[in-house]
Amino acid sequence: MAREAERALGAFVRNHPTDNARRGRVAIVVLLIGLVAVGIAVPVTFAVFDQNGEGTQVAGLLWGAALIGVYGGVSNGLRTLRRHGEVFVLREQGLVYKRTGETRVLPWAEIRSTVERGQNHALGRLMGWDVHLVIRPRAGGRLLLSGYTEDAARLSGEIRAAVAAGAR
Numbered sequence: 001m002a003r004e005a006e007r008a009l010g011a012f013v014r015n016h017p018t019d020n021a022r023r024g025r026v027a028i029v030v031l032l033i034g035l036v037a038v039g040i041a042v043p044v045t046f047a048v049f050d051q052n053g054e055g056t057q058v059a060g061l062l063w064g065a066a067l068i069g070v071y072g073g074v075s076n077g078l079r080t081l082r083r084h085g086e087v088f089v090l091r092e093q094g095l096v097y098k099r100t101g102e103t104r105v106l107p108w109a110e111i112r113s114t115v116e117r118g119q120n121h122a123l124g125r126l127m128g129w130d131v132h133l134v135i136r137p138r139a140g141g142r143l144l145l146s147g148y149t150e151d152a153a154r155l156s157g158e159i160r161a162a163v164a165a166g167a168r
Contacts, residue, residue, distance in 0.1 A: 005105040006089070006091065006096050006103075006105055008093075008105075008107075009091035009092065009093040009094040009095075009096065009105065009107060010091050010092030010093040010094075011091065011092045012089070012091055013090040013091055013092060014089075014090045014151075014155075015087055015088075015089055015090075016087065016088040016089070016090065016149050016150050016151055016152070016155050017086070017087045017149070017150050018083065018086035018087065018088075018146075018148050018149045018150070019148050019149075019150065020080055020083060020084060020085075020086060020148070022128070022148055023076055023079060023080045023083075023128060023146075023148045024076075024077070024080040026076055026126075026127060026128060027072075027073050027074075027075075027076035027077040027079075027080055028073065028077070029073075030069050030072040030073040030076065030127070031069065031070060031072075031073020031074065031077065032069075032073070033065075033069045033073075034065070034066050034067070034068065034069020034070035034071075034072065034073055035066075035069070035070065036069075037062055037063075037065040037066035037069055038066040038070065040062055040066075041059060041062035041063045041065075041066050044058060044059045044062055045059045045062075045063070072127070076128075082099075083099050084099060084100040085098065085099050085100040086098070086099040086149075087099070088145060088149060088155060090155060090158065090159075093107055093108060094106050094107040094108050094110070094162075095108075095111070095135075095159060097143050104137070104143070106135075106137055108162045108163055108165070108166035109166050110137055110138050110139065111135060111136070111137055111138070111159075111163045111166075112136045112137060112138045113136045113163070114133055114134065114135050114136070114159060114160050114163050115133070115134045115136075116131070116132065116133050116134075116156060116160065117132040117133075117134065118130050118131045118132045118133070118147070118153075118156070119132070124147070125147065127147075128146045128147035128148040129146070129147060130147040130152075130153065131145060131146055131147040131149070131152035131153050131156050132144070132145075132146055132147070133145040133146075133152075133156040133159065133160070135159065145159070
């Protein structure tokens with residue numbers, strides 16, 4: 001049935017597979033950085049309390065780095081485990097999202113909104129944050145197109161343009 005629904009979206013344009021292995025490597029590195037920061041932040045925090053609160057900014061920065069690292073590592077790790085075989089298939093009249101065990105066929109008219117929250121700078125590109133397109137189908141839920149997807153910036157622009165054109 002999904003094959004028929006896909007064909008109903010018109011001619012195939014392009015596949016955009018997601019580099020899940022890269023996402024997994026980033027998850028491991030970021031988690032390790034976060035854990036190292038926790039290991040440094042704990043004794044620094046105890047030292048701060050022993051010295052009447054001097055150095056609280058350093059301790060705060062270390063805890064911030066630790067929490068961001070642990071959260072980033074865990075969230076990317078969970079996405080890595082849950083999104084095997086993730087690919088976005090662009091067709092003339094819509095988008096097909098596939099991953100192991102799931103296929104979603106979305107005509108442009110069935111996409112309620114798109115929001116791009118990418119951070120296109122050196123760290124953002126390294127972390128896959130350069131593209132962060134949240135796609136909200138009318139039927140509910142959401143899809144996330146990230147910088148880990150091949151040619152994600154181009155695909156994000158095409159999706160946003162097609163959805164905006166369909167909204168008119």
